Amino acid sequence: MRQLLSALCFLAIAPTALFAQANEPLSVIDWLSDSVTDEQALGDRGLEPPTATSARPPDVLVTQLDMPTPDAVGLFSSATLGLPNSMWSLSEETSLVELVSDLPDPKIPVLQDLLVTLLLIQSDPPFGATPQGRFFLSRVDKLLELGRLEEAGALLDATDLNTPEIFRRQFDVSLLTGTEDKACRSLSQGSKVAPSYAARIYCLAREGDWPAAALTLNTRRALGDISDDDDLLFSLFLDPEIFDHSLELPEPDRVTPLIFRIREAVGESLSTVELPLAFAHADLRSINGWKTQLDAAERLARNGAIEPNVMKALFTTRRPSASGGVWDKVAALQALQAALDSERTDAVGAALPSAFESAKEMGAEALFSEIYSNEVSEYDLTGEAAEIAATMMLLSPGSELDMSGVNVDPFLVAVAQGRPQEVRATEPRRLAIQAAFNGATPPQSVQTLLDDGRTGEAILEAIHLTEGGLDGDLNAMRDAITILRAVGLEDIARKASLQFLLMERL
Template sequence: MLTRSFLVGLAVGLSAIPAVADEPLSAIDWLSNSVTAPAAPAVVALPEADIANSAAPETITVRPLGAPSIDAVGLLPASTTGLPPNLWGSSPTAELARLISAEHVDTLPAIQKLLYTLLLAELDPPIDSDGKNQLLLARLDKLLELGALEQAQALLERAGPTDPELFRRWFDVSLLTGHEDRACAAMRASPGIAPTFPARIFCLARGGDWNAAALTLETGKALGYLSDQEDALLLLFLDPEMADSEKPFVPPSRPSPLVFRMLEAIGEPLPTTSLPLAFAQADLRSTTGWKAQIEAAERLARRGAISANRLLGVYTQRLPAASGGIWERVDAVQEFDVAMLSGDPGAIAKTLPKAWAAMESAELEAPFAELYGERLSRLPLPAETAEMVFHIGLLSDSYELIAAARDQASGTDALLQAVAKGQIEGISARGATASAVIEAFSNPALSAPMEDALAQQKLGEALLRAIRLITDGARGDVSDVTEGLALLRRVGLEDTARRAALELLILERRG
């Protein structure tokens, strides 16, 4: 066993290891300090002069002609999204990044889907893109906030995580998805990536080089590059016998993925329910208990980070061995799914109300409708389930066909049918939300700022603002909904506008 005093003596000879540079602030404050950022070049202050020494503008963006911009990287081509390649137009990169960072992740499913499209689309970079990856980093951080690790990882690998800030995110995504050995191998193979001491120690230990890991720990401590908390955790990770039993380790309230995985390795895993959503992905692994998998799958499905089929797969892994709480929801979904597989209208009608109520209580109506809405609409079910089946169908991809197939509806269903068909003429309804939707579909006027954004070729910026308007409107001020929906319709996103309007009326989301 190597002793601490011996290792500290060796640290003197290793003092040439580079210091950890200050990390730039990130919107995702739980990212690991896994790599050092390159030092900023020194700036020499010149004495002020009364005479200008250049007629050029104060700020100039320089990029080699024909050089690709990583801000343009995406997973969805224009042929898939239907968006114009020059969507970002003349909008400043900094403003686009700010708008993306400010978007709420708790929004209507259709608006959530539009946000995902904007985050993953392959588009021309903004006109002032300067190679600092500001827009790409904003898109990645929003995906991480949504818990969409698979999408973020694919986007990072398409871009090439060679830049320290990109690698930092790729490293953390790999930790949370159980690919830490691959991340450590990439770190060792990338001479341009300088790992911080905690990441270096973690990867040395994962590679089986425990002596080198212990030596690096002592070096980092001796040179002042490790905090007392980092030192205590790394000691526990390398060898519990080396830890100070009189000072038990207290995990941070906001752990990084690196801290999260080390705590898991020493047998002290943290529950993810109180952690940022991205950590829930770690609970989807088969090594996690079923209840934790279900809770994680529900949280992620609610934000569109995993598919409806994956949620169903977690629900139906086995029979619940308990009752009450989440198990009632699992039992309701399992009974209904068995009824759907049997094709028995009686069994379906009997189990549907309980399953739908369970999904409503968990705000998982959209995944449920995606799985069953179109199939339910084709079944000969009793009249007492007709309204429920109609609403579920309107939340599915087949909403327009389902609305067209129904006889003339009345009351609120008449408004829903009209919105789904895009034929709002002659429809009236009571309530602020219904009035806001009718206004958007009958008199789609835009405010002067929104008209100016379109005139100045700032379509992407206008869409981001519309997303915020609809989200805020669903939370209270429904007057915002009208302009948001009107903008979507003006620019040809009719399907998104109709689906968002239907969700507003059916789901009654209020944040």
């Protein structure tokens, strides 16, 4: 079966049409598998919005209330963040699709989490929402881009709609997480989605129906719509006896999850290092070597795309077999875990600096702090270890708690408590944060968004501004923190300020 599955690796190369309108990009995700037929992917033309005849936005947008749209679908209420249910409804769907698609991946960990939360919120649909759910799909695609496969899968599962573009994304999430049997079952159980022949053959092979898989291949060959290279590959894996092993497997022009899994199935795996972040999740599966899993975990941790308990388990449950690189980081984290297990203050103090340095090298200081800060704070540490423990407390959840007995920079404590204006500061980054808590107001363009009730847009703009702040535009960072406070996200504003000041990689 592994050989048969690999034969499909290049069938998903031909581009699949999306149902986005001209000048209205649906998604920046260009690596989705061609798992539905082109006709299905185009959708029901009777539901397509009219094509624009002018670059000028229309004066009035109308949403037909009896037409279902997945745009309102989410996993939890906007009240979770203290935001109104109308946070998106006064914004145009097209504008939101563009904003979400163009938004850079946040580098500040708490803003990574904020963006994910925004994308998962259930709220009133945006102005002009359509049955295609373009805003919904843009949210899913941004989650995929961020490497948040679990969240993307949950959001997709939350809608009752079974459209080709929703299935496409469900299928790829299942491929990357090793749960493709579920997606294949949905096809064999009367799904309204018409799979591409690549997906059909893949699923037939997964289900052990080799004759049907071979028939599908022969049909495509008879119709003349399969390339010579693909024909050779299919023939090869259906009947490996005919293969000339001196031939090299061609490199795919475009790597999709379907291509990735089929290559893996025949022992011609592709490295995920140069692939989009979402592919790194495939390396976490137990079928891969520990080194591969560790490298993937490190990459995901840098982007906040791995659960703390998964990260901890990967780094602490086995003994390192070598030294250097990731193995030194494993050794450092295991030494800290052993020290904590021993409940000896001197051992914890000795192990903490190396472990924290390893976390910094991975770009995972916040994740490391979330995992270990509570345990570390129970010890009466001194010197460098005490300073690191205080930093971990500030980086982890709960940094707004009373830290009066902790030997740490008073300005950082003041930021954690939302009163940095009360402590003298001279360093430019600190002055920018201080200004945000000392009467600064949002830029006029963002204030207009707030006045119009377009709260979600304003928060997205704040996240975008932090990228400029990290590039040296401290006025942009001041404005970003000011906006977060203006919409009531006070705790997030404090945490973002602390991470901006404390994390050396930012």
